[in-house]
Amino acid sequence: MFIPSWLTWALLPVYIVEGLRARANSLRLSPAPGPQFGKVAGQGQQISLLVVGDSSVAGVGLEHTSHGLTYKMAKKIAEATGQPVKWRAAGNNSATSSQICDVVVPNLPRADYTHIYISIGFNDLKNFRSGKAWKKGFGELIYALRTKYPHARLYWSKLMSPMNVPALSWALGAVLEPRRQMINRVATQLCEERGATAISVTPGITAEGFCEDGIHAAPIGNQHWVDHVVGELVKRDLLRLEDQNEVEDEQHQMDRAL
Numbered sequence: 001m002f003i004p005s006w007l008t009w010a011l012l013p014v015y016i017v018e019g020l021r022a023r024a025n026s027l028r029l030s031p032a033p034g035p036q037f038g039k040v041a042g043q044g045q046q047i048s049l050l051v052v053g054d055s056s057v058a059g060v061g062l063e064h065t066s067h068g069l070t071y072k073m074a075k076k077i078a079e080a081t082g083q084p085v086k087w088r089a090a091g092n093n094s095a096t097s098s099q100i101c102d103v104v105v106p107n108l109p110r111a112d113y114t115h116i117y118i119s120i121g122f123n124d125l126k127n128f129r130s131g132k133a134w135k136k137g138f139g140e141l142i143y144a145l146r147t148k149y150p151h152a153r154l155y156w157s158k159l160m161s162p163m164n165v166p167a168l169s170w171a172l173g174a175v176l177e178p179r180r181q182m183i184n185r186v187a188t189q190l191c192e193e194r195g196a197t198a199i200s201v202t203p204g205i206t207a208e209g210f211c212e213d214g215i216h217a218a219p220i221g222n223q224h225w226v227d228h229v230v231g232e233l234v235k236r237d238l239l240r241l242e243d244q245n246e247v248e249d250e251q252h253q254m255d256r257a258l
Contacts, residue, residue, distance in 0.1 A: 028213075031059055032063065032067065033065070034065030035065060036070075036089045038074075039085065039086045040074050041078070043082055045241055046083065047077060047084070048085075048086045049070075049088070049116075050087075050111075050117070050149070050152070053117075053118055055092070055095070056068075056122075056222075057089050058092060060216045061216040061218070062211070062218075069217070071089075090108055091119070094123055095120070096123045096129070097124055098140070100120060101137060101140045106144075108148070115153050116153070117156075118154065119157070121183050124138075125176055134182075134186060138186070138190055139190045143194065153197065155229070157201070157229060158201045166210055167215045199232055203228070205224055205225070208221075
């Protein structure tokens, strides 16, 4: 059932009470130790992967970064394509779209990334950011990444329902659900307009897929997440590297037209 997100402002007292209760009962977990970059072996042209975003990218709650989203995604892409994958993780705990855009992206090194996966939105959701603020933050993040890495393909996954997050009460999840729908709707439109690809919601992640805090993804949850994302990219033929000669031919055609 569709409920306009602005109606949830009437439930702000419920959000405040349930949010404070969730915070008081939550565990504080640390980012995973281990390398933030590396390479998975393969044959042929190298894929260069950047995963940027929130605590899921930082591997909060995990024993090692090898259990994290970025390494598992690099490994899955290498398995799916047979090609070598050079990877880098740039994640920050509790980060919002605006913080990644304003603080993280400017400090990332310039590199020839071919694929960029963005994990962002949950903190914007739980912080009760308005649709206008989310549109500005996420839209500017796409622009910033597109400007700094013009040859990379950008991907973002729609948010799963907060009602499936174990640490959130049913009441809090119900208040946040319409805002989750708004975030997904706005972000999908921005992806279409600004040259990124929106990936469908990862289905079927159960309580076993979360760390002990009931918020962050456990290794099995990250694997399920990665399997879905890479599977969809393969199905939609969105992992294939562009032929440089074709890119140059298109550029020459544009130059002649101008």
